[in-house]
Amino acid sequence: MRIVVLAGGIGGARFLRGLKQAAPDAEITVIGNTGDDIHLFGLKVCPDLDTVMYTLGGGINEEQGWGRADESFTVKEELAAYGVGPEWFGLGDRDFATHIVRTQMLGAGYPLSAVTEALCARWQPGVRLLPMSDDRVETHVAIEVDGESRAVHFQEYWVKLRASVDAQAVVPVGAEGAKPAPGVLEAVAEADVILFPPSNPVVSIGTILAVPGIREAIADAGVPVVGLSPIVGDAPVRGMADKVLAAVGVEATAAAVAQHYGSGLLDGWLVDTVDAGTVADVEAAGIRCRAVPLMMTDLEATVAMAREALTLAEEVRG
């Protein structure tokens, strides 16, 4: 079985860990969000790709969900001693090595997809990890500061400001002209199942879908497309997805997110048992829906979620 998964960072990575165990014989291709990539200290940092790679490769800091386990921050402290920031972005020494290798390879002319493959040769994530695009796409968030509109990099909004101000708009700058990375459209075309993990529907999965050709390929693949709600009750399971959902005019509910993806794209949708009451609404919108536990409290619970997603996919296939 060939499974294609669109993934952001922590939520996507954790779901993938469950999926690998739920479908040990499947060939899993991950299309990773690169809209939150950022250049820091002259280095190219790809937070979502690295979170997937570290999580599946056994190098992740389990507690925080991003960055390397057993990490130190000597380089960052030294940079600060030179007055060089930003200090709000937590790059550790181990993590720096990844960005140094990536930047050096990009500088030598390799596309990001080839670089990602080279990095994964060390981590052996057990999935094929593809960036959504080799082209630069950078998610910017429009906010109001002292009555004036201003656009900031997604990381500045998310990490520095901690989404403490309203997002007026979310713009994947460069997406319009970006091409899917080599292998992306082929993987979608050859997939048996396509999954949207409980990643952020706007700045993670939404950004991937904003690369021309990807949304169309998924809609036209003719295979079950099943998603898992990142909203449980009336709040995101983690992160601040409600903030960016508001910016695109979508309510922070499991049903509203399903309708935001739409029945043209999505065939099946899993909501948490606490949202069982919305199943009928989602089905009325033409999307098959089931209510199951959706909290990734441990690996076992995550494996069960992945199984439910695959089961719903088979139901959809009929």
Add this chain to the structure above:
Amino acid sequence: MRIVVLAGGIGGARFLRGLKQAAPDAEITVIGNTGDDIHLFGLKVCPDLDTVMYTLGGGINEEQGWGRADESFTVKEELAAYGVGPEWFGLGDRDFATHIVRTQMLGAGYPLSAVTEALCARWQPGVRLLPMSDDRVETHVAIEVDGESRAVHFQEYWVKLRASVDAQAVVPVGAEGAKPAPGVLEAVAEADVILFPPSNPVVSIGTILAVPGIREAIADAGVPVVGLSPIVGDAPVRGMADKVLAAVGVEATAAAVAQHYGSGLLDGWLVDTVDAGTVADVEAAGIRCRAVPLMMTDLEATVAMAREALTLAEEVRG
């Protein structure tokens, strides 16, 4: 008093520490060798400039004479885990930050001289540190491997091969077309004294003198030019200067090095007391010479050496 010092790495840096104490009111300008600069991991590394900066700024690893005190090697270990080398060059985590800042500034368009000034704003070395040139000059060493001639970067010869094979030639690639960095010729023209510390006469001071205009400016400055022999007895005080002296056809003796610089450039020369017998030879070559202790065993001994150099300069001035 304005003193200009041409300096390589460890020997130059240690001598400068003594000079600062011997002449606390002097304005000292250091023209640093950049011929041993190397690009590693996509980063610009300037070993000699950094050794001077760290030594005078209190950040040096005192025992080894290069690199940072209290250093760790996490980034390097991680790079090795990606299969990315070279492993023979010892870049520590603290040191990496310097190269990251430098590379970022160079990438933003600042010349090396401006970058060096910015880095020194943190270290406050108490001297004005100028790279010999903002242009790329890279010392290559011709060696014979399995009967075939091959050129390697100076660092590969020095650090990886530990000068274990004969150097057939030493070539400062790019020197011909390099221009002295801003401030270099002005500092020489305005100097009251010019000193050559016991740095390597071929790959450190020789490389600086290979930048068109610098040798001429020193010869024409009309002020005392005094050097200290890096050879004591028949061996270099540290390092493997004899190897590269042989490549340029110069005997590894204090007198031969003085004659290599020549009386057109050098006015005074200090040899160690064990080489007192060569004073007459040096003077016969038209270079005033004194025999004094030249081992930089501690700061006090180094301060005394710097005082002797300044005393000899005053004698020359007459």
